[in-house]
Amino acid sequence: MEHAYMCPQCNAPLTPSRFARSVKCSYCGTTVQLDDHMSVSSRTFREAFRVWNSPQSYQIPAWVSLGESHWALGQCIAQGDISDVYTGHRARWPTELVVLKILRDQRDSKVLDNEWEVLQMLHRSSAPGADTFTMLLPQPVLHGNISAGQYEGTRLSIFRWESGFYNSLEAVIRLYPQGIPPRASIWLWRRILETLSFLHASGMVHGAVLPSHILIQENEHGARLVGYGCAGRAGEKLLTVPGSSESFYPRSAQTRITLTAQLDLMMSARCMVAVLGGNPADASLPSTVPSPLASIVQRIALTDPTGTAEDAWKIRAELGKIAENVFGPPQFIPITMPS
Numbered sequence: 302m303e304h305a306y307m308c309p310q311c312n313a314p315l316t317p318s319r320f321a322r323s324v325k326c327s328y329c330g331t332t333v334q335l336d337d338h339m340s341v342s343s344r345t346f347r348e349a350f351r352v353w354n355s356p357q358s359y360q361i362p363a364w365v366s367l368g369e370s371h372w373a374l375g376q377c378i379a380q381g382d383i384s385d386v387y388t389g390h391r392a393r394w395p396t397e398l399v400v401l402k403i404l405r406d407q408r409d410s411k412v413l414d415n416e417w418e419v420l421q422m423l424h425r426s427s428a429p430g431a432d433t434f435t436m437l438l439p440q441p442v443l444h445g446n447i448s449a450g451q452y453e454g455t456r457l458s459i460f461r462w463e464s465g466f467y468n469s470l471e472a473v474i475r476l477y478p479q480g481i482p483p484r485a486s487i488w489l490w491r492r493i494l495e496t497l498s499f500l501h502a503s504g505m506v507h508g509a510v511l512p513s514h515i516l517i518q519e520n521e522h523g524a525r526l527v528g529y530g531c532a533g534r535a536g537e538k539l540l541t542v543p544g545s546s547e548s549f550y551p552r553s554a555q556t557r558i559t560l561t562a563q564l565d566l567m568m569s570a571r572c573m574v575a576v577l578g579g580n581p582a583d584a585s586l587p588s589t590v591p592s593p594l595a596s597i598v599q600r601i602a603l604t605d606p607t608g609t610a611e612d613a614w615k616i617r618a619e620l621g622k623i624a625e626n627v628f629g630p631p632q633f634i635p636i637t638m639p640s
Contacts, residue, residue: 466517507529
């Protein structure tokens, strides 16, 4: 319940700070003693906070803790090379929806730690469009070792939940083995290129632009790039090659790959080859893909990742012209997925 306080001397409104026992009137200078019921003993407060902040108080069956922060585990929605990904929420009310990445093997902690550090750097970027594009990145919440609950001692990263992004491009490829409509691939690639343009302007390279790291938005023209464990500054060496993804990397993947902007662009094009029903290893495409679109996809997919980098934003503009010339005025073409 809110209380309105008035100065007994001049009848002016008083604005006491929280838990204050007295307040000084800003009009007449009178010091006014407040009601005793506004005082809360530290012991009572700590006990109330303990109950409010305890997962046991909410009868949550599966939960993890990072210090005094507690999180309820939901459904396992993905299994990557090094971690299992769960939905979850803060184990108290009001709550917060999140995604939890739980490491399976502590020997891979450098990859999870690297992702956290890279995202922190990107969120501090001052590259053009940072206010917009940082909102399209995973939003970090907490990172560290699980201190209690399930998986105690395991490394964990927590990110805010993004509504509508339920399916990966990997799932799309499984559902559409013959390829999605070519027109839909254009908006999909343009969304990825927008994020890559920001990353490259920030001096960073993703290093793992793979179907499993691209999320599509349900019933919208949205796509998000996730999985920043291999990312780093341009010119650094790729930390690791994710398993079962050799066809998306250059043939020299046996040696340590250098992170370059062109590597990201090449891999994004190979993702488009795969989602169009082609073979990402040699960039072969079905005959149903219009030649202007096939030409740009294959050109980027087969480039030398150590050569001079093309500009992601210019490729995006080129795709826009192809869409207009081949398909006509813009049209809403979502990628339909089962519930």
